[in-house]
Every structure is written in C-alpha cells, then in structure tokens.
Amino acid sequence: EVQLVESGGGLVQPGGSLRLSCAASGFTFSDHYMDWVRQAPGKGLEWVGRSTNRVYSYTTEYAASVKGRFTISRDDSKNSLFLQLNSLKTEDTAVYYCARGGSPANYYYPMDVWGQGTTVTVSS
Amino acid sequence: DIQMTQSPSTLSASVGDRVTITCRASQSIHSWLAWYQQKPGKAPKLLIYKASSLESGVPSRFSGSGSGTEFTLTINSLQPDDFATYYCQHYNNYPLTFGGGTKVEIK
Numbered sequence: 001e002v003q004l005v006e007s008g009g010g011l012v013q014p015g016g017s018l019r020l021s022c023a024a025s026g027f028t029f030s031d032h033y034m035d036w037v038r039q040a041p042g043k044g045l046e047w048v049g050r051s052t053n054r055v056y057s058y059t060t061e062y063a064a065s066v067k068g069r070f071t072i073s074r075d076d077s078k079n080s081l082f083l084q085l086n087s088l089k090t091e092d093t094a095v096y097y098c099a100r101g102g103s104p105a106n107y108y109y110p111m112d113v114w115g116q117g118t119t120v121t122v123s124s
Numbered sequence: 125d126i127q128m129t130q131s132p133s134t135l136s137a138s139v140g141d142r143v144t145i146t147c148r149a150s151q152s153i154h155s156w157l158a159w160y161q162q163k164p165g166k167a168p169k170l171l172i173y174k175a176s177s178l179e180s181g182v183p184s185r186f187s188g189s190g191s192g193t194e195f196t197l198t199i200n201s202l203q204p205d206d207f208a209t210y211y212c213q214h215y216n217n218y219p220l221t222f223g224g225g226t227k228v229e230i231k
Contacts, residue, residue, distance in 0.1 A: 047219060061218045
C-alpha cells in the first residue's frame, strides 16, 4: 500500500524550531518529487515547498512566506522527507501534509498521495 | 506568482444535482491544473489532473475542462459522499498555488 506518514508536530513558542518527518512506503520514494503543504485552522491549502529527486540534484523550491526559515531535505536510503521549521511565527500554525509529486514517468504531475498530516501550533 | 481564483466560495446543492465550480488563473497555465476534494479532518484527495484527466479510482461523475486561464470542475448527479470542499491548484511553475476552495453544502 502506498502510504505517507507524518510526525513531529507539536506546540512550540514563537521564534522556536521544529522538525517534521514524513515516512514513505509502498513506492519508489527516490524517484519522486516530494512536497509539503499546510492548512491553517479553518483556512485553505498553502503549498510550502518541494524537494526534487536525485536526477535534479535534490533542488528545493519554497513559498515566499517560508523561504529562509524552512528547509526541506530527504533521505532516500530511509524513504524519508523532512521539513525543518525555524523562526516560527504564530501564523505558521497549521496542519502540515507531505505529498507525493511527479516522477521520471511524468514530472508534470500533481500531488497524488497525501499523508494524514501533523499539527504544528505556534503559541506562547 | 500565479493567482488562482475559485467561484463560488460556497455552493448549496441537492443529491442528484449537476454542480459546476470555476477556477481562474491570473495568467496562462496551459493545462497544468489539478482538482482536489477535501473532507473535514482529512487530507485532500486528487480528482483531476492536467485539467481534464480523471485520476484512477475517481468516479466518472467528476469531470474537468478548460485550458489557459479558465477551468471548470463538474460533478454530475451529486452524491451524498460528494459534500466536501474542492480546491484547484496549478502546477505550471513555482510557486505552486491553490484556489481558495469551494464548499459544496447540502441544500
């Protein structure tokens, strides 16, 4: 079964840091682009950023709202994706989802597999 | 950045109705558009990719159309399981962006 499972969410004070993880199974993780998407309470979906794959040198792209504060990385040997959140603000409070993107079979493909999400709350 | 605008933001409909949701892009995204369904407390589910291609396992009552800047999601014969929030999203370039969502409610 194709699956993504996020972990690492929690309560953190403004200015603090947190590291989220996403464990993948059931597919060839190393082939795929991987994304992070978040959803603030009662709000819509916001793309956070992407990691490409080895073919594209694991380049990363970020939304302007998180660029310079968040860092995406991955460990293909452990089928894992990570999101390092630094300098957190109250407006970063959200459910964070990891999602599977395109692969060499079709790079122009949207996010077709999503995890269940992990909740990050930034509050003093 | 490409802005995605969905309308309406809320839609009231009955079981059996035909429902249409519109998504407009602030510039051409060719056909690089996806539609997702989200239910409360759940992750989004991919319905449509490349504007009009039905994702595997998605019922055929869902269909998408459009290209360039104007897109629609149509649900033929709305079923009880279809009451949810729907989002469009472009993947033409970075940053990827979502529409604001359309909540389909029971009339």
